[in-house]
Each structure stands twice: as structure tokens, then as C-alpha cells.
């Protein structure tokens with residue numbers, strides 16, 4: 001089975017494998033060609049070939065299995081460990097949001113109060129009125145008092161200004177202004193990033209922030225602006241740290257950016273760290289950009305300190321390299337340090353509140369870039385023709401298009417430039433982001449909520465691994481938010497080599513996942529969909545309770561036992 005299937009053979013591979021999930025196909029020849037540069041070109045399984053042909057993401061395959069699981073033959077309660085949506089939320093920031101909304105409404109009613117109608121809030125004396133209306137004996141009020149106090153004392157903000165910004169923001173009666181990010185909000189978000197992602201490095205004062213509709217929008221915006229501003233052109237090579245969250249594999253090809261992607265792979269054997277050999281690929285000046293998720297998804301591992309050091313060296317050899325690091329899982333690793341903290345000049349940082357705070361429905365994330373960055377330098381170096389073209393476009397929203405920063409272009413591009421003045425994340429969302437950030441900042445470094453969240457997923461992970469009779473990875477870099485399990489290895493460890501070979505020859509990865517859903521009501525994700533090795537599945541530790549992971553392991557073995565009977569019978 002582990003053989004390279006030429007494009008001509010793909011049709012055959014198609015016919016053999018179940019076809020129910022092809023509905024969402026978006027194949028085109030280009031995408032196949034581009035994605036073929038990947039490292040599994042030589043060892044593609046039928047599943048991988050089919051998936052590649054149709055560019056079906058792991059998420060779409062899982063949607064199909066979710067349907068199968070609903071009516072599973074065993075009549076089991078469904079255990080969905082597919083997606084990464086956490087099953088816990090942060091309450092402190094939500095209580096604070098509600099309480100502050102009430103305060104803000106009372107402020108609006110001061111200026112006009114006529115039935116359901118109120119006016120804009122009034123800035124003068126608002127800080128004092130805030131103090132008066134908060135009750136220090138109430139837990140939520142006490143947090144809000146502490147939060148505003150932190151802004152005034154630690155972030156040098158004027159009390160009336162910060163309270164007024166939050167009041168107008170939560171009420172949402174003005175367009176976001178400045179468009180990119182509210183003024184004090186940007187300072188708060190910067191200090192939050194510094195607190196949780198920079199490992200002691202002081203970069204808050206030299207970083208711009210653009211809040212976005214989650215990390216997903218951040219990704220789309222960045223790809224678009226890099227391409228639109230000709231920092232990435234058709235034919236350019238980009239490197240992607242694989243295995244990776246599927247959109248990073250799909251966006252470059254689906255949007256016809258014409259980029260050629262090269263895998264910078266990591267694997268189980270090196271504990272999901274990137275080897276020197278793979279990192280060395282980035283030394284070539286042909287590589288224009290490097291996209292990574294750190295800690296990774298699906299493998300859930302952070303780059304080690306040694307690898308960060310090597311990456312710094314590599315960038316010295318390719319000084320114009322643009323790095324995009326998606327650090328959504330950063331807080332799940334102790335003493336995490338983002339690539340941005342090491343290589344601020346070259347790095348675009350993407351962060352999202354979705355996972356840690358159970359806030360996927362809010363759509364809140366951000367893009368951060370250094371004030372001094374390679375994107376702005378490359379913009380200045382564009383050929384005159386490109387520059388003139390872009391200047392003309394951006395001149396409709398700024399008097400000095402030539403000096404418009406990359407991150408401001410991202411904001412403008414997010415509304416097709418023309419609607420720049422209506423761009424920016426909704427102000428209530430920005431206020432919620434500030435309140436979340438302040439839950440961390442007021443604790444001065446020791447954030448119990450973050451510790452609890454880490455402990456929660458870690459405990460589930462340890463239980464799962466123990467039930468699967470696999471060794472748990474106790475390394476500092478393991479975020480334990482997901483784990484990638486190689487089912488074939490699992491079979492070798494728990495049964496024997498011969499049975500493992502039989503399973504590989506007789507059950508494709510997707511068939512295995514379908515059986516698991518259809519017979520046992522368990523939904524996991526297809527590893528090769530993330531460019532992980534054949535045989536792998538991603539198990540999310542975020543969305544079920546500890547007991548469910550025991551049951552998940554039990555049902556998985558139940559299916560393997562059934563396979564084993566089939567194997568013996570033959």
C-alpha cells in the first residue's frame with residue numbers, strides 16, 4: 001500500500017475508496033501540482049492520494065464521520081474528539097463584560113433617557129463615577145476596580161480616558177477609531193501578549209496590534225495582503241511547518257495565489273521538533289515566507305529553545321524571510337516563547353482567544369507586527385511600477401500611501417481598501433478582548449486560570465495515553481491540547497507486526513475512521529489531512545471529560561479486536 005500513486009492511478013484509487021465525502025470537492029489541477037511538493041509524495045497511501053486529488057480537508061472528512069457516529073451501530077453515546085473547541089469557558093471576563101455593560105448603559109442614560117432611548121456617554125468625570133458605582137465587596141466589581149487601577153498605575157493611562165474608551169466600546173455607538181485598534185486597547189493587548197507569549201522579552205511598546213475576527217480571519221487577511229502587495233508573487237516559494245492546521249495547506253492553493261509550498265516537516269521521532277536538516281531549507285533566499293503553528297496543531301508541540309536559536313541563525317542567512325507564527329496554543333506550554341520574541345523584525349504574530357477562554361463563537365483574535373519589520377522594508381523596495389499601482393489604490397484612503405504600514409494595509413485590505421474607514425473589529429469585541437487580557441495582567445504573572453486550563457488538558461492526555469498503553473510525553477514542549485496517535489504503531493505495540501501489516505493492507509485510514517464512527521460512535525480526525533504521516537489520527541483533549549477518554553480508548557480497542565478476528569479468520 002505504501003507506494004507512490006501517479007496521477008493516472010488516482011482515478012483507480014478513487015474507485016476503491018468510499019466516496020460519500022466528495023461533495024465538498026474543490027479540486028483543480030493547480031492545487032494538486034502545488035501540494036505535490038510535500039514530503040509524502042513518495043509514500044502516498046490511497047487515502048492521501050484521494051484527499052490530495054480532491055483537496056478535502058481533515059475537517060470536511062470529520063463532518064462526514066460525525067454524521068455516521070450519530071447513528072452508530074453500537075448505540076453508543078457519541079464521543080467526538082475531533083474538533084478543538086474546548087468544553088470549558090472563562091467566567092471572570094464574561095461576568096465583567098456583563099457588569100461593565102450595565103455601568104456603560106447607566107452612563108448613556110445620564111445624557112439622554114427617554115423610554116428605550118439613551119445618548120452617548122460623557123467623558124468628563126467618568127472615572128469617578130465608575131469608582132462610585134462599583135462595590136468592592138462584589139467579586140466582579142472588585143476585578144473591574146483592579147483592572148482599571150492596573151491600567152492607570154501600570155500602563156500609565158488616564159482614568160477618564162480608559163473608562164470612556166471601554167464604555168463607548170462596549171456600547172458600540174461609534175465606528176472603531178482608529179480603525180486598526182482602539183488606542184488604550186492596543187496597549188492592554190500588547191501587555192497581555194508580552195505577559196503570556198514573550199517569556200520575559202519586552203516588546204509591548206514596539207508592537208502594533210490589529211484585532212481580527214479570530215485567528216481564522218487573521219490568516220486570510222495576512223495571506224491576502226502579502227499577495228495583494230506583491231510581497232508574495234505567483235511562483236514564489238513558501239515553506240510550511242508540517243503537519244499543520246489544514247487552512248495553512250489550503251489557503252495558498254485555493255485562492256490561486258500561485259505559491260509553491262515546501263514542507264518543513266517534523267515527526268514523532270524528533271518529538272515534533274523541527275530537525276536541523278528541515279530548518280536548513282529556510283536558508284535559501286528562494287523561500288519568501290515561512291508559516292508555522294507553535295505549539296503545533298495537530299502535534300501540539302512547541303519549538304524547543306535550541307530550535308528557536310537555530311531559526312534565528314537561519315534567518316540571518318535569509319534576512320528577508322517573512323515568518324508567520326500562529327501561537328493560539330502558546331499558553332498551554334509553561335514558559336512558552338514565541339518566534340516573534342526571538343525574531344521580531346521578520347515575524348507576524350497571530351493569536352486567538354478561541355481556545356484558552358472557550359470563546360470560539362466570539363471570533364476574537366489578533367495580528368501583531370513589530371514597528372520595525374521586514375514587510376515594510378520589502379514594500380519600500382518594490383519595483384516602481386508595483387509601487388505606483390499600489391500607491392494609487394491606497395491613495396483613496398490615505399494622503400501618504402507610500403508610507404502606509406503593512407499592518408494598516410492589512411486593515412484596509414480587509415474591507416477592500418475603499419471601506420477602510422469602516423474596518424476594524426467590532427468595539428464590544430475589542431472591549432471583551434481587553435477584559436480577558438486584564439484577567440491575566442492584574443495577576444502580575446501567576447494566572448491561576450491558565451494553570452487550571454493546562455492541568456485540565458494534561459490530565460486528560462495522561463489518562464488517554466495510559467488507557468492506550470502508550471508512553472505519555474512529559475516534555476515541557478508538549479501542550480497536550482491534541483495528540484497525534486499512529487494507529488499502526490498502536491497495533492504493533494498492543495498486538496503484533498503481522499496484524500499491523502494486515503490492517504495497513506486491508507483498511508485505509510479513512511475506512512478505519514469511518515468504522516470507528518459507524519460502529520463505535522467515536523469521532524477522531526484524519527492525520528494525513530494535516531500532512532501528518534499515514535496511519536495517524538488527531539485526538540483532541542479539549543472537548544471531552546477525562547472519563548470519556550477512557551471510554552474512547554476502550555472502544556478503539558474494541559474495534560481493533562474486531563479487525564483482529566477478521567484477520568485471524570482469513
Ligand SMILES: *Cc1c(COP(=O)(O)O)cnc(C)c1O
Pocket residue numbers: 084213214215216217245293297326328352353354355360363364365
Ligand atoms: C483553533 C485554531 C485557531 C483559532 O481560530 P479562530 O478563528 O480564532 O477560532 C487558529 N489557528 C490554529 C492553528 C487553530 O488550531
